[in-house]
Amino acid sequence: xxxxxxxxxxxxENGAIGKNGYLLCHLPADLKHFKDITMGHSIVMGxxxxxxxxxxxxxxxxxxxxxxxxxxxxxxxxxAHTIDAALRKAELPGEVFIIxxxxxxxxxxxxxxxxxxxxxxxxxxxxxxxxxxxDPEQWRVVSEEAHEPDERNRYAYTFVTLERVExxx
Ligand SMILES: NC(=O)c1ccc[n+]([C@@H]2O[C@H](COP(=O)([O-])OP(=O)(O)OC[C@H]3O[C@@H](n4cnc5c(N)ncnc54)[C@H](OP(=O)(O)O)[C@@H]3O)[C@@H](O)[C@H]2O)c1
Numbered sequence: 702x703x704x705x706x707x708x709x710x711x712x713x714e715n716g717a718i719g720k721n722g723y724l725l726c727h728l729p730a731d732l733k734h735f736k737d738i739t740m741g742h743s744i745v746m747g748x749x750x751x752x753x754x755x756x757x758x759x760x761x762x763x764x765x766x767x768x769x770x771x772x773x774x775x776x777x778x779x780x781a782h783t784i785d786a787a788l789r790k791a792e793l794p795g796e797v798f799i800i801x802x803x804x805x806x807x808x809x810x811x812x813x814x815x816x817x818x819x820x821x822x823x824x825x826x827x828x829x830x831x832x833x834x835x836d837p838e839q840w841r842v843v844s845e846e847a848h849e850p851d852e853r854n855r856y857a858y859t860f861v862t863l864e865r866v867e868x869x870x
Contacts, residue, residue, distance in 0.1 A: 704791060706812050708799040709738060710832055711819040711858075717828030719802060723753050725825045730854045738817055739798050743791035745784070745809075748773065750802040763793050767805065784808055803830040814865045816840065822857040839866055 711731050712718055719725060740761050748768040751758075758764040758777040765779045765787045773780055781787035784805070791797040799809045810833050840863040847859045 704788060705796045705814055706788065706799065706809065707796040707815040707817060708806060708809065708813045709735060709817040710801060710806060711735075711821055712832045713821040713828065714824040715828070716831040716834065717825050718806075718832050719830035720825065720828045722749060725821070725828060726823070726855065728819075728821065728854050728856065728858060730848065731819045731821075731858060734819065734860060735800075739800065741793060742795050743793045743797045744800045745781075745787045745791070745797060745805065746800045747802050747805040750800065750805070751775070751778065763791065765790055803832070807833045810835065816863040816865075818861045818863060820859045820861055822859070835863075840864065841866055 710718060711724070711728065713725055717725060736759075739759075743763040743765060744759065745765045745767065748766055748770070751764070751766045757775070763779060764777065765781055766773075766775070767781050767784055767787050769782060771782065779787075779790050781790055788797060796815065799805055799813065816835070842861060843864050844862040845859060846861075848854070848857065850857050
């Protein structure tokens with residue numbers, strides 16, 4: 702059976718998703734959200750995103766890392782040399798999640814059927830990694846949950862789930 706491909710991302714104003722190889726800010730509520738959604742599933746990421754993790758592979762998930770480097774073999778991950786191979790190697794049940802970064806999102810967005818978007822209501826002028834533009838007509842919002850900043854989460858944010866409009870992909 703064909704696997705359902707989802708993407709999960711935190712996006713600030715103007716599509717910004719990262720700078721200098723890292724996330725734009727620390728937002729604990731989003732890290733928990735990410736964990737809740739992806740736990741137990743296969744996650745696919747670019748080599749640069751993998752190398753941004755402070756403690757190596759994310760536990761409880763099959764970490765699939767895409768690289769063109771044939772000699773790249775970090776411990777505890779599944780390595781793939783093309784995006785198609787990465788998707789084929791996904792072994793865990795349910796959705797397979799594209800978790801970034803910019804190159805991976807751009808290369809896969811046309812195949813994604815569910816998008817778990819955290820909108821970060823903040824602007825980062827020095828961002829250098831961006832999410833691809835999406836056509837709002839191709840997506841419908843299935844859930845939306847807004848949060849104000851609090852003592853642990855410095856910015857306002859909204860969890861939005863989007864599904865590709867049927868009949869398109
Ligand atoms: N806001 C968010 O939710 C979020 C999520 C994830 C990441 N990020 C941010 O995004 C930034 C990183 O994004 P990025 O675009 O620079 O890097 P990336 O997509 O994480 O990784 C790029 C690398 O993946 C490999 N790759 C990409 N396409 C490939 C293909 N078609 N076939 C084989 N290998 C391929 C290459 O590795 P090799 O060079 O080894 O060949 C490439 O250099 C960071 O700032 C990170 O923090 C943000």
